[in-house]
Amino acid sequence: MQALPKRRRRYRAAEPALVRCLLGLLAACTASQAAAQGIPAGDAAISVQKRPRPELDPIPLRFGAFEVLPSAELRVSYEDNIYAARTGKVDDALVTLATGFAARSTWARHAVSLDADAALARGLSQDNENTDTYDARAAARLDLGVATSASVRIGYARAYEPRGSVGDTTVRGPRIAYNALETGAQIRHETGRLLVEAEASLDTFRYAPYRVAGAALAQGDRDYRTWSTSLRTGYAVGPGVALFVEGSYNQARYPDEARSLDRSSDGYSVRGGVQFGVTRLVRGRAALGYQDQRYDDPAFPRIKGLDFAASLEWNPTQMVTWTLDARRTIQRSPLAGVAGIRQSRYGAKADYELRRNLILTARLDRTASDYAGTGRVQKDFSGVLGAQWLANRRLRVSAQIGFQATRSDGSSAGGRAGGEAGAIGRRFDRRRVSLSLRYTL
Template sequence: MRHTVAGGRRVGAIVFLLCCPIAAAVSSEFVSVDRDNIVLARERPELDALGIPAGGFRIYPSLTVGTIYDTNVFDRATGTGDGFLQIGPKITVQSGWSQNFLRFTGDAEIERFARIHSENNERYGVDALARVDVTHNMVVELDALFGRRAETRGSSGDVVAGSRPIIFYDAGGHISLTTTAGAVTAKGRLDLDDYRYNDAQVGNQFFSQRYRDHRATTALVELNFPLTPAISAVTSASFNDSSYTNTLPGLAPLDSNGFTTLAGVRFGVSSVTTGQITAGYLRQSYRAAVFPTIEGVNYDARIVWNPTTLLAVTATANRSIEPSPIANVAGIVADGAGAKADYEVLRNLLVNLRADYLREAYRGSDRRDRRVSAGAGVRYMINRTLQLGVQYDFRDQTSRGAGARPYRGSDVLLQLTVQR
């Protein structure tokens, strides 16, 4: 339930979105990433929100209210606990056309703490996403977004001890083209993001975060071609560039560019076991000679096991290079692994268990972090209008080196969602 960089504490950790399938000839942004998870992908039309008709569109409003108690609000070695209220309004407007698709989304998260009022904050975002069915075998997607976000407590981006939550803004979007030629599927995608950071505030003092302002560009090409009815070969290459607009006096710029390659297999053994396993190479080079080039083995894997129609187990592992939020650190090599289980007790009652591991190596520094987290939750879909959730999460980070930040904490959430 701790918030993520992309948008707030994990308010929706237990409110799994049961995405309605949208017809498309090829793989699309609109297809749920949990499509292989038999529990989450199962259609439950009697429990889905009906929405409000508006011409060729439907409007889906919702409001989520949660009460949370966190034993270590700041994620520091000495924990300070507090409870808070979290309010999350959301509205989605999407087309109901037989061809092409258009969706607008707006959401917000408002947090109000019982005692630690300096943690009170508001986050919001808007997003417009379109799919154009050029032909039966070709789909173009365009997306534009803007968001006011907050750095995660305890993450690498939470860099100023004792500060209020560090606020930043993300404006950007993507364009992608997916096409099939015979049995081969090809995809190209271009992502653009512009990040701007507010100053960190500690009491009446302000610490500039402008050195973190940057523009990030990523281009991806991916190919998928079948080898047998159950196995496909997949390969991808991505290229990225990060351009920083401000540099602190006396410190090296953080500008960088790099690429990643991956190759492997996508498989489906009936509907019981599906997944993708790839490995390759990654490299990130920095404009400043003082920062070493980061390079090495790359990997990404996701396996879903559905032993029964009521149980799904998902395992993931991946490596990435994250941009540094620290002025004298080039980048962060992040290795993550996780597992979760989703079980359908009743058609309208789902439970989940999860465990995650993250290792972060700060290049240009001797800091090393290892974080273990685990959680369990219940989602009760009372009817089309009401959903109730309960979630418990635990986290433990060991840390060494310059700026080390060990901590341990847990939180519990009770959440009610009203939807139309």
């Protein structure tokens, strides 16, 4: 098999402007520190979505030392391009029934939580959109002293690749299902101005086969497990402002890889930045660093370069919250001939409390996915307008209208037979509307 062509460095031209933008954000955060002296570190902003509303918030059921919130939801949605296809668009309506369960301990020390969700979705005309999903998550925290705590978590989920995502390779075929087992442990120590956190996780993903024209197509080559560990240390340099340094290391393995190319890899990331919450107006986090992912097979190019993560939440009034976020990550590729995807995400969101019980939301997102070793760069632009009506403590009604526009440059090596996602990339537009009613017992 011929070696894949060298990866184009098309993202480098945009890096200087991005660096200047993030450095400007860091400078603004440092400048705001001088004006915020005397403001307690805990006097941070409270966003529109997170603000407590005692007269409208659900009242949990009490079982001894536990609070429980069961819920049920009915959601109806319509999409004009259900398969996220370039041509031959098919529309359909989907009806989803979902249930949820959340339990929390109320102990003064230590904590235990359990969350579970299940949903059944059915397409009115397209059976390929029928899905049954569920997930369960448990977590526990042990307080080892005033300044130290340890926590563990475990979760198991049955989910499907979203239509139009980089993992959706069947296009007009059945949805791709997978099972995920995620485990993790963390230890945290905070004393005076110093904070130290260490975390380790082990996640396993297994993909279910799907059927096309009566034949079962295995997905074992997509199964993988990843182990990662991270260390973060921060130091408070002033009221509500802390500098931090964090690093992480990961290993990804494909236990059932049966192809000649092995996509297993090892990688690390190192970042430094500032975290702030200096006034009721603004809080956020910004970090710059370096990331590097090496693949076991020399046919796959090494992915390395600038790493960044930033979020900013601004509350100019108690009724408005603006949120900006940006992040660069390295994603595993669903295509056999491509090992990794460098993905850059940028988002902007506005929440407006029109009335105490009526919240309006608008969000725009842009994602650029660079398929390493190929000429393919996929760009996604999406937006959502939504409204949430808190009718009372138990009933919440939500409505949304959204769109997605996806364009790909170049072609990728790999992909599944009959799937335009691998052969020529993706190019489509779609719109979606939805209405949901959520009832909490």
